[in-house]
Amino acid sequence: MEEIKKRETRKIATETAARVGLMVKGLLSEARKAKEEHRPVAYTFICCSYDEIIRAMDIVPHWVENYAGICSARRDAQRFLEKAESNNFSRSLCTYALCGLGFDAQREESGGMPPNAPWGGQVRPDMMLSSGQMLCDSRVKWFQAARSYMPDVPVYEIDTPWPQYEDYCDYKDVQNYYIKYIVEQLRGLVKFLEKQTGRKMNWDRLSELVNLVDRTWNLIWETYELRRALPTPMDTGDAMNTMVPLAFMMGTQQAYDFFKDLHDELQHRIAHKTGVISDEKYRLIWGGGLPSWFALTDFNYFNSKGAVFPVETTYRMIEATYNFDIDLSKINDPLEHIAWRWVKYWTYWYDRARKRPHSQPDVERLIQYIEDYQIDGIVMHEAFSCRAWHVGLLGQLKLLKKIYRNIPSLVLESDIVDISSYNEADTRARIDAFIDTIAVIKGK
Amino acid sequence: MTIDNSTDSLTRVEQIYNDYGSRAKELKEQGTKIVGYLCAYTPLEIITAAGLIPFRIKSCTDKPDSQADNYMENIVCDHVRNCFALSLTGKYNFIDGLVIPHACDNISRTYNIWKHCPGLPYTHFLNLPHNTDRSSIEFFKAVLGSFIKSLEIFTGKPISHDALTESINLYNDNRIKIHELYELRKHNPPLLSGTHVMQTLIAGMSLPVAESTKLINNIISDIKQNKHSASPGKNGARIMIIGTEVADISLIKLVEDSGANIIIDELCPGTRENFPLTDITDDPLDGLAERYLKKINCARTFFEPEKSYQEYLEKRYSTIHQFIRDYHVNGVILYIRKYCDPFGFDVPEIRNYLHSLQIPVLYLEEDYSRSSFSRLSTKIQAFLEITSTYE
Numbered sequence: 001m002e003e004i005k006k007r008e009t010r011k012i013a014t015e016t017a018a019r020v021g022l023m024v025k026g027l028l029s030e031a032r033k034a035k036e037e038h039r040p041v042a043y044t045f046i047c048c049s050y051d052e053i054i055r056a057m058d059i060v061p062h063w064v065e066n067y068a069g070i071c072s073a074r075r076d077a078q079r080f081l082e083k084a085e086s087n088n089f090s091r092s093l094c095t096y097a098l099c100g101l102g103f104d105a106q107r108e109e110s111g112g113m114p115p116n117a118p119w120g121g122q123v124r125p126d127m128m129l130s131s132g133q134m135l136c137d138s139r140v141k142w143f144q145a146a147r148s149y150m151p152d153v154p155v156y157e158i159d160t161p162w163p164q165y166e167d168y169c170d171y172k173d174v175q176n177y178y179i180k181y182i183v184e185q186l187r188g189l190v191k192f193l194e195k196q197t198g199r200k201m202n203w204d205r206l207s208e209l210v211n212l213v214d215r216t217w218n219l220i221w222e223t224y225e226l227r228r229a230l231p232t233p234m235d236t237g238d239a240m241n242t243m244v245p246l247a248f249m250m251g252t253q254q255a256y257d258f259f260k261d262l263h264d265e266l267q268h269r270i271a272h273k274t275g276v277i278s279d280e281k282y283r284l285i286w287g288g289g290l291p292s293w294f295a296l297t298d299f300n301y302f303n304s305k306g307a308v309f310p311v312e313t314t315y316r317m318i319e320a321t322y323n324f325d326i327d328l329s330k331i332n333d334p335l336e337h338i339a340w341r342w343v344k345y346w347t348y349w350y351d352r353a354r355k356r357p358h359s360q361p362d363v364e365r366l367i368q369y370i371e372d373y374q375i376d377g378i379v380m381h382e383a384f385s386c387r388a389w390h391v392g393l394l395g396q397l398k399l400l401k402k403i404y405r406n407i408p409s410l411v412l413e414s415d416i417v418d419i420s421s422y423n424e425a426d427t428r429a430r431i432d433a434f435i436d437t438i439a440v441i442k443g444k
Numbered sequence: 445m446t447i448d449n450s451t452d453s454l455t456r457v458e459q460i461y462n463d464y465g466s467r468a469k470e471l472k473e474q475g476t477k478i479v480g481y482l483c484a485y486t487p488l489e490i491i492t493a494a495g496l497i498p499f500r501i502k503s504c505t506d507k508p509d510s511q512a513d514n515y516m517e518n519i520v521c522d523h524v525r526n527c528f529a530l531s532l533t534g535k536y537n538f539i540d541g542l543v544i545p546h547a548c549d550n551i552s553r554t555y556n557i558w559k560h561c562p563g564l565p566y567t568h569f570l571n572l573p574h575n576t577d578r579s580s581i582e583f584f585k586a587v588l589g590s591f592i593k594s595l596e597i598f599t600g601k602p603i604s605h606d607a608l609t610e611s612i613n614l615y616n617d618n619r620i621k622i623h624e625l626y627e628l629r630k631h632n633p634p635l636l637s638g639t640h641v642m643q644t645l646i647a648g649m650s651l652p653v654a655e656s657t658k659l660i661n662n663i664i665s666d667i668k669q670n671k672h673s674a675s676p677g678k679n680g681a682r683i684m685i686i687g688t689e690v691a692d693i694s695l696i697k698l699v700e701d702s703g704a705n706i707i708i709d710e711l712c713p714g715t716r717e718n719f720p721l722t723d724i725t726d727d728p729l730d731g732l733a734e735r736y737l738k739k740i741n742c743a744r745t746f747f748e749p750e751k752s753y754q755e756y757l758e759k760r761y762s763t764i765h766q767f768i769r770d771y772h773v774n775g776v777i778l779y780i781r782k783y784c785d786p787f788g789f790d791v792p793e794i795r796n797y798l799h800s801l802q803i804p805v806l807y808l809e810e811d812y813s814r815s816s817f818s819r820l821s822t823k824i825q826a827f828l829e830i831t832s833t834y835e
Contacts, residue, residue, distance in 0.1 A: 089791065089792060097789070132574040137548050137786050138785050140746050141785065144746070144749075148792060151753030155749050159575045159580060159583075161571055161573060164571060169594070181586075358560070360560075382519065388549050392517075392554065392556055395554075395560065
């Protein structure tokens with residue numbers, strides 16, 4: 001605890017993003033309150049495709065990855081990682097999952113929250129809703145493994161894949177069977193939830209929430225696009241806060257209102273030329289990798305060197321739905337609507353990639369952002385415990401330099417949760433060297 | 445390399461194993477196209493039906509994977525990294541194409557790297573769902589349909605229904621023979637060592653399926669006629685090995701050199717990928733989708749929860765339990781590669797399950813490398829001493 005008190009606090013540029021801490025605490029207390037009132041609580045995953053469905057059925061989510069991130073940011077995850085390790089989970093596995101499993105193990109063994117659990121702790125769920133997609137093995141396995149501590153808690157897994165990018169064929173040739181499959185998976189989830197809760201889905205309410213999510217996606221896109229301004233009014237440091245309403249509150253009016261406030265604040269800052277820092281020299285992109293939640297002050301360190309991040313690929317898990325090549329408003333079935341929205345999100349950069357020889361969608365996205373946001377250098381983070389988000393980043397960098405230009409790059413190495421992987425002095429020395437390189441290139 | 449039919453069957457296996465890829469290279473020189481693949485989830489029947497030769501890209505224990513460093517993160521499991529590093533060295537430069545199934549993140553997230561680096565004329569990503577319900581089977585059938593189409597474009601020839609059924613039969617024959625090979629190990633002492641069996645399976649991964657079947661058939665026939673002594677000839681501990689993909693015979697040999705017999709496994713290559721057969725169905729894709737999605741008992745698949753957790757464990761690990769009974773196993777080695785997420789998350793539950801059967805378990809999590817094996821030797825010997833008290 002002494003260490004936590006002494007820890008440097010990250011400076012947040014926008015007033016709106018500074019509200020996020022309270023919102024996260026609100027999410028956790030809502031789950032605890034729901035338990036007390038015997039309302040159903042589900043363990044849920046980020047980017048799950050079922051946000052509107054659980055909201056429409058009044059199921060209170062507890063976002064397990066978010067909670068592991070909180071433990072990490074509080075620098076209080078090690079005891080849960082060690083607990084999972086003592087139960088024979090390898091330390092090389094996803095540390096979000098290990099932190100969550102270690103926490104569950106402690107809570108189930110003691111029959112109550114572990115002492116001084118960060119921000120009140122992780123409640124015992126009534127169900128666990130898995131969503132493997134094509135994204136993450138750990139998410140397919142996590143809740144299955146958690147059943148060894150909570151054998152009475154049911155698990156439901158949905159697959160929501162998307163077509164892989166292939167140079168030689170158009171994904172539109174196969175998208176229909178993907179949509180059909182995702183809709184069937186979502187329908188299966190609705191049935192499961194109806195059985196668990198004893199309540200029927202309110203389809204009109206679901207349609208309203210689906211519409212709200214479309215509007216929220218569009219608003220977020222428009223808000224984040226404002227960050228193109230010189231100087232940028234908000235950078236990735238703040239975006240690691242604003243990802244909370246984006247990822248964990250989608251389908252709520254609160255999330256929409258949050259981004260409306262952020263939009264207004266950014267417009268105000270742009271009008272008054274208020275940047276993240278007063279002397280913006282270098283504009284960087286956070287080009288991939290989840291952040292080290294225990295070391296978010298590194299973003300301030302970049303700022304202290306005159307560098308800002310007007311854009312990031314991480315957690316920008318939305319596109320403007322009006323830019324899709326399909327009019328979502330014409331799809332009446334809310335489940336089909338959800339399916340199309342996600343497939344169009346994942347395939348959004350495919351057509352652009354096909355136009356440039358040897359390109360691929362994630363690199364095309366980097367190129368577009370580099371140009372739109374006038375970027376001088378790219379920073380990525382390799383978290384050792386997460387293959388889903390971090391394998392392929394080196395390949396992207398190589399391809400970017402081959403088909404676009406030789407932009408300066410820095411790949412930081414650490415983890416999302418496990419602080420033992422982090423060395424602040426080394427990290428900052430590498431940042432110093434990187435900034436020096438950009439300074440030389442810009443000075444030419 | 446032409447297979448020398450005058451030598452005994454196990455010597456031929458050893459030749460093919462030691463010069464892995466030589467037969468594929470020879471076929472390539474004769475004008476046949478070779479399609480490389482990773483993992484048990486590639487439907488070989490379809491590749492063969494297209495008139496192509498499937499060839500398993502394998503890693504090896506004694507070559508460092510540092511050549512992959514510039515392209516592939518070191519948090520990728522050493523199997524995939526090593527396969528890729530070997531490809532960069534030109535070891536597999538006879539392949540014309542590559543199929544990457546969505547087996548795990550280590551494999552699927554490296555698809556783009558494979559696609560861009562070796563610069564192959566044909567690559568295809570095969571998207572497997574994690575679920576196995578009816579809608580997942582239907583989806584997977586559609587995925588297989590797209591795979592067929594991609595091969596038809598590559599070869600310029602259609603894949604007929606009959607060719608697919610014939611190919612399914614060829615692979616079923618092969619897997620039935622592999623099953624027979626395993627049966628020889630039920631004897632005490634086993635009639636064939638685990639090392640020989642693994643060597644045979646690995647050699648087979650580099651051959652056209654009919655040649656592999658013939659090779660296995662010859663081994664069975666030679667053993668039954670007492671043409672050579674392939675039996676380890678010792679009444680050591682009867683060990684089962686469970687785990688991820690193995691690159692070669694090193695691990696099994698290490699255990700057998702320590703005095704035990706590996707008599708059964710749940711490995712790739714091994715029973716996991718070779719025991720399940722494909723049902724002959726009106727639409728061949730029905731049988732294939734069922735086999736690959738439901739019958740291969742890999743940790744990457746989501747297993748439907750049962751009413752109780754114990755029921756789930758019984759169903760999930762029933763094959764292992766059956767093997768333990770049928771092959772009179774008295775110890776299990778659980779070997780998991782570092783950074784293998786699907787198997788890594790299963791370790792506590794599988795250990796608990798095996799303990800409930802009162803069977804000793806040795807859990808090893810390592811890189812599959814020669815340097816790690818020297819460390820493992822002591823652990824294995826200590827385990828075998830414990831195991832002997834359970835006999």
